[in-house]
Amino acid sequence: MYEALCDYVKEKKPSWVIGSPPCTAFSRLQGLNFPKMDPAKVARMIKEAKMHLHFVTSLYQRQLSQNRHFLHEHPAGARSWHHPSILAIRQMEGVGVVRGDQCMFGLTTKGASADEKRLAKKPTKFMSSSPHMLKQLEKKCDRSHSHQILEGARCADAAFYPLQLVRTLLRGIRDTKAAESKKIQLMKSLIPDGEVDESEDRVLAVADTTGAARVHVTKVGGGHIQLDWDERNFKELYRDEYTGEILPRHLIQEAIKEELSYSNAHVWEVMDKEGLKKFKDAKLVRCRWVLCNKGDAQNPDVGARLVACEVNHDGSKEES
Numbered sequence: 001m002y003e004a005l006c007d008y009v010k011e012k013k014p015s016w017v018i019g020s021p022p023c024t025a026f027s028r029l030q031g032l033n034f035p036k037m038d039p040a041k042v043a044r045m046i047k048e049a050k051m052h053l054h055f056v057t058s059l060y061q062r063q064l065s066q067n068r069h070f071l072h073e074h075p076a077g078a079r080s081w082h083h084p085s086i087l088a089i090r091q092m093e094g095v096g097v098v099r100g101d102q103c104m105f106g107l108t109t110k111g112a113s114a115d116e117k118r119l120a121k122k123p124t125k126f127m128s129s130s131p132h133m134l135k136q137l138e139k140k141c142d143r144s145h146s147h148q149i150l151e152g153a154r155c156a157d158a159a160f161y162p163l164q165l166v167r168t169l170l171r172g173i174r175d176t177k178a179a180e181s182k183k184i185q186l187m188k189s190l191i192p193d194g195e196v197d198e199s200e201d202r203v204l205a206v207a208d209t210t211g212a213a214r215v216h217v218t219k220v221g222g223g224h225i226q227l228d229w230d231e232r233n234f235k236e237l238y239r240d241e242y243t244g245e246i247l248p249r250h251l252i253q254e255a256i257k258e259e260l261s262y263s264n265a266h267v268w269e270v271m272d273k274e275g276l277k278k279f280k281d282a283k284l285v286r287c288r289w290v291l292c293n294k295g296d297a298q299n300p301d302v303g304a305r306l307v308a309c310e311v312n313h314d315g316s317k318e319e320s
């Protein structure tokens with residue numbers, strides 16, 4: 001089974017691998033039972049569980065090395081979180097862990113009677129390469145309800161994901177995709193036409209022409225590049241997008257710097273063109289400045305907004 005799955009991942013290159021290994025051998029409750037069990041059976045269970053953990057973590061590693069994503073889910077108290085193969089993934093750049101209580105995703109198990117369903121807390125930890133996924137899953141119990149204690153047959157019930165958790169995972173996947181395509185488009189829009197064939201150093205040089213202060217821009221996958229802003233590449237003349245009036249150059253420079261500083265810190269990360277090839281549906285978009293004076297000639301209040309220009313499938317143009 002492992003080999004078939006491995007081949008599948010190699011061939012299909014899924015955007016996400018979601019791992020939820022069986023937790024019996026790593027569960028603390030189960031650990032209490034081990035002394036009462038057949039030692040050979042215990043040894044086999046532990047061996048199988050470790051093999052499974054090695055297997056899923058090797059898939060995660062593959063996903064990370066190819067700029068794709070994984071999500072790993074296991075009970076918060078499970079000893080597997082301290083296993084070396086999990087710790088190795090956890091230490092990798094861009095990987096985070098959050099806790100979510102499954103009562104917040106509507107996990108129920110049978111109550112005293114067969115018809116009665118009660119919420120079960122099942123504290124769970126999620127590890128993922130995507131902060132957008134983790135943001136969705138980080139939900140601690142709000143204490144607005146009582147909990148069913150998970151034991152015996154109820155544990156088996158709790159092994160199924162409640163529908164709300166499935167929806168949350170889908171939202172995490174959606175948010176990750178949206179953030180990444182936005183990042184790629186903005187990144188590409190920063191590289192002027194005809195200069196997209198240059199290396200990462202060239203990107204640095206291109207971005208190196210926009211201001212008058214030292215800034216750091218985060219690189220995709222970690223690290224950052226340093227930019228010393230310089231005013232050489234500001235234009236001589238700037239006009240209002242709507243009225244055509246000539247705008248005060250120093251004020252426009254400030255507005256452009258302000259917009260770029262914000263984007264450098266909060267909107268995008270940079271990567272070289274080779275890296276962009278890894279994103280199959282990456283699209284190159286142009287961008288341009290929309291400048292205007294919201295005040296008047298005596299009391300100018302100029303604004304600069306960087307917009308990405310995209311041509312839709314129907315040929316119409318859209319800016320955002």
Ligand SMILES: [Zn+2]
Pocket residue numbers: 101103104119120121141142143144145147
């Ligand atoms: Zn709760």
